[in-house]
Amino acid sequence: MSMARKSVSVSLGSTTRDHRAVVTLGGEEVVVERRGVDGSLAEAARLIEELDGQVDAIGLGGIDLALVVGDDRYLIREAVELAAHASRTPVVDGFGLKAVFEPAVIHRLVTDGILQAGQTVLMASAMDRYPMAHAFVQAGLIPLFGDLMFASRIDYPIRSIAEVQELARKILPEFTRLPFTLLYPTGSEQDAEPDARFGRYFEEADVLAGDFHYLRRYLPARIDGKVVVTTTTTAADVALLKSRGAAILVTTTPRLSGRTFGTNLMEAALVARFGLRYPDPDFAHRVMDSGLEPDIVRLGVDDHGRQGP
Amino acid sequence: MADRDLRAALRDFASRCNDNERLRQMNRDWTRTIAVRPSEDEPVFLRYEAGEVAVTDLADPDLVVEGPNEILCAIFTGETTPTEPYMDGTLLVRGSQDDMMRLDIISLLIWGE
Numbered sequence: 001m002s003m004a005r006k007s008v009s010v011s012l013g014s015t016t017r018d019h020r021a022v023v024t025l026g027g028e029e030v031v032v033e034r035r036g037v038d039g040s041l042a043e044a045a046r047l048i049e050e051l052d053g054q055v056d057a058i059g060l061g062g063i064d065l066a067l068v069v070g071d072d073r074y075l076i077r078e079a080v081e082l083a084a085h086a087s088r089t090p091v092v093d094g095f096g097l098k099a100v101f102e103p104a105v106i107h108r109l110v111t112d113g114i115l116q117a118g119q120t121v122l123m124a125s126a127m128d129r130y131p132m133a134h135a136f137v138q139a140g141l142i143p144l145f146g147d148l149m150f151a152s153r154i155d156y157p158i159r160s161i162a163e164v165q166e167l168a169r170k171i172l173p174e175f176t177r178l179p180f181t182l183l184y185p186t187g188s189e190q191d192a193e194p195d196a197r198f199g200r201y202f203e204e205a206d207v208l209a210g211d212f213h214y215l216r217r218y219l220p221a222r223i224d225g226k227v228v229v230t231t232t233t234t235a236a237d238v239a240l241l242k243s244r245g246a247a248i249l250v251t252t253t254p255r256l257s258g259r260t261f262g263t264n265l266m267e268a269a270l271v272a273r274f275g276l277r278y279p280d281p282d283f284a285h286r287v288m289d290s291g292l293e294p295d296i297v298r299l300g301v302d303d304h305g306r307q308g309p
Numbered sequence: 310m311a312d313r314d315l316r317a318a319l320r321d322f323a324s325r326c327n328d329n330e331r332l333r334q335m336n337r338d339w340t341r342t343i344a345v346r347p348s349e350d351e352p353v354f355l356r357y358e359a360g361e362v363a364v365t366d367l368a369d370p371d372l373v374v375e376g377p378n379e380i381l382c383a384i385f386t387g388e389t390t391p392t393e394p395y396m397d398g399t400l401l402v403r404g405s406q407d408d409m410m411r412l413d414i415i416s417l418l419i420w421g422e
Binding site: 148152153154155156161167169170171173174175177178 | 315316331334335337338390392396406407410414417418421
């Protein structure tokens with residue numbers, strides 16, 4: 001009897017979100033485990049070295065290897081240096097899933113009537129999830145991209161894909177050289193109390209999308225009736241969204257033992273299972289045929305007695 | 310002499326900011342005084358208010374940007390970005406991380422690409 005394949009996410013995030021589960025992909029079980037390092041790059045490097053050659057794939061969480069915006073790819077210096085601590089085991093950051101699977105999820109949500117053309121979507125960051133941002137716009141949703149707001153607290157929503165691309169060309173070549181902790185909540189910041197300064201944009205939106213840590217960081221007191229499309233959520237996160245009135249929670253990765261994992265870990269699981277990496281031409285087929293499903297939860301009646309759609 | 314060159318650079322920087330509609334909108338609620346302090350000279354102040362920026366003689370800054378005059382002039386005229394001198398310690402920035410990031414973004418939106 002062969003041992004189950006194993007993938008581990010080394011996350012710069014909080015250790016309080018650590019978890020382990022088993023996922024079935026293409027008829028075979030893969031062990032998936034998330035291990036936080038509370039924002040310590042040194043500990044992340046040590047852990048990657050420890051796992052190298054011991055597991056089938058490593059996911060890098062809380063940081064991307066690169067930001068891909070349209071045809072442009074901006075390598076993130078610190079992440080590339082981290083990944084270099086593994087010489088035998090492949091290291092992925094979730095972009096393969098973001099490129100292949102998440103646009104398909106958006107298409108499905110439109111087909112199922114959960115999302116509709118003409119709705120406004122507040123997306124935490126388009127530069128971090130460009131394929132999803134593009135899919136929303138293609139589906140006819142009106143975008144408010146929060147890259148400058150959520151990462152730098154500048155009250156300026158980006159309102160088109162063209163402006164995302166323009167700003168990325170101007171900002172990302174420099175910002176990807178800065179310490180990542182300046183740009184993204186890591187460690188204990190992920191558990192901080194939400195800051196509702198951008199509440200009016202949440203109110204304007206029908207759909208809240210993108211990285212959950214960013215959404216949580218600025219979550220206002222009420223998000224009644226809104227659809228949330230995100231990834232990494234724990235049972236406590238689901239309870240938080242429900243208590244604030246969200247109608248539907250869609251996670252682009254499946255819920256396992258009460259929580260969903262980041263795209264980096266699910267991509268690592270797929271790499272562990274199939275031995276293929278994005279952009280291998282067969283990767284997309286394997287992903288779509290793997291049985292991977294988004295998790296769609298109707299959170300139902302909110303605390304004020306209002307019914308979701 | 311050093312002060313005069315930096316003041317001219319900052320006036321040009323302020324003018325570019327004020328001519329940029331997007332920057333005016335982004336900074337409409339950002340009220341800050343920034344001291345740009347050459348290592349060997351007195352600081353020059355930038356004052357952001359209601360989306361506009363001007364070179365002023367105000368003191369009591371919210372953000373202090375300190376470094377060799379040559380580096381400061383290069384940053385505020387777009388000849389170099391702040392990242393490299395900041396990362397190698399030539400440029401010191403004291404103030405909130407948010408303000409520092411915003412100033413960086415402002416310069417990249419003027420001269421980036």
